[in-house]
Amino acid sequence: MTVSLAMIPHSRPSLGDEDVEAVTAVLGSGQLGQGPRVEQFERAVAAFVGVHGGVAVSSGTAALELALLALGVGPDDEVILPSYVCAAPWLAVVRIGARPRIVDIDLATFAIDPGATRKALSPRTRAIIVPHPFGLAADLTKLQTLGVPLVEDCAQTLGATVVGRQVGRVGQVTVCSFYATKLLCTGEGGMLLSNDEAILEKARALREYDEEPSLQAGSFNFKMTDLQAALGLSQLSRFRSFLERRAAIAAYYQRALGPTGVLLPTVPEGRTHIYYRYVVRLRPSHDSQASMDALLTRLEHRGVQCRRPVFRALHRYLNLDGYPASEQASETALSVPIYPSMTDDEMTRTARMLCEELA
Ligand SMILES: Cc1ncc(COP(=O)(O)O)c(C=O)c1O
Numbered sequence: 001m002t003v004s005l006a007m008i009p010h011s012r013p014s015l016g017d018e019d020v021e022a023v024t025a026v027l028g029s030g031q032l033g034q035g036p037r038v039e040q041f042e043r044a045v046a047a048f049v050g051v052h053g054g055v056a057v058s059s060g061t062a063a064l065e066l067a068l069l070a071l072g073v074g075p076d077d078e079v080i081l082p083s084y085v086c087a088a089p090w091l092a093v094v095r096i097g098a099r100p101r102i103v104d105i106d107l108a109t110f111a112i113d114p115g116a117t118r119k120a121l122s123p124r125t126r127a128i129i130v131p132h133p134f135g136l137a138a139d140l141t142k143l144q145t146l147g148v149p150l151v152e153d154c155a156q157t158l159g160a161t162v163v164g165r166q167v168g169r170v171g172q173v174t175v176c177s178f179y180a181t182k183l184l185c186t187g188e189g190g191m192l193l194s195n196d197e198a199i200l201e202k203a204r205a206l207r208e209y210d211e212e213p214s215l216q217a218g219s220f221n222f223k224m225t226d227l228q229a230a231l232g233l234s235q236l237s238r239f240r241s242f243l244e245r246r247a248a249i250a251a252y253y254q255r256a257l258g259p260t261g262v263l264l265p266t267v268p269e270g271r272t273h274i275y276y277r278y279v280v281r282l283r284p285s286h287d288s289q290a291s292m293d294a295l296l297t298r299l300e301h302r303g304v305q306c307r308r309p310v311f312r313a314l315h316r317y318l319n320l321d322g323y324p325a326s327e328q329a330s331e332t333a334l335s336v337p338i339y340p341s342m343t344d345d346e347m348t349r350t351a352r353m354l355c356e357e358l359a
Contacts (some may be wrong), residue, residue, distance in 0.1 A: 011181035013341040022234035043228035060177025063190035064092035083326040111138035132157035186228035204271035256351035288331035309335035
């Protein structure tokens, strides 16, 4: 079979001339490693979210690991996290020797299920990782009452709001990812945000190994470079327009895909969705898994790269039973291309192909 040459990729960075200029200026300055631009980027992201400060690091996964360490989580402590998420949060927990307790999600929003989280609490629970999935903030009201520190994972949701306030202000620590195809990119990169200066201080000390008064197990080289921070700052100056473009594409998809009968993204009252991913759910059938595989292949051959929004849920990796919502999401959720650099032609072609394939 022939694959169309004009493939619409599932994701793509949104880069412009101003980004090239910003990075080139750093190259010319001779200050490439962690320096003033990293500090400036930390201040800018913290101000955007509305928290006291930030610590820029090499990836979102590194930010998660440092967040747990800065909260004092250690070997044999338990950390609760949802099954329907990428491997990064699980890896951060096990890398520091803690025990992951995996819970189910709420299928309508794909967010961690507060009821299941409460049931998973034990005297050893030291933190709950709350990913805000696909661009919609999870509801933290019930989770806040559980008496355990929350790590808000905003890797996919920077810029979303809850009753007019930026996501990422509630947890003891918030983490971001600036991977190449994230909402705002630095190639690779991440940040830990907090209102607690002691947490930020601890994370700063752990992200590098040099010039410390003593050898600290847990310290590593998790630094971001000024080259990356310059790209992040340049992207941040256009961030509002990125979100507007995502909203416009999502509105078009909603109109175009509504009549197909797929379940469109849910947006609870008081929250904004910034559509890092446009995730629809197909109606479950006796062979959902096979139908999804076949649909993805047909779309790819027609030039539209859709994906499962989570490659493999954690309960599937770990062969665990008892995760019905994560299981159903694994079988029926479909992520449709959406990014600021998507052209109108790509947007309309994507919607048309999907409508034809789902008819
Ligand atoms: C919810 C979530 N958390 C953490 C990460 C890890 O971020 P990074 O790839 O920057 O390590 C990702 C990356 O996709 C993510 O989606």
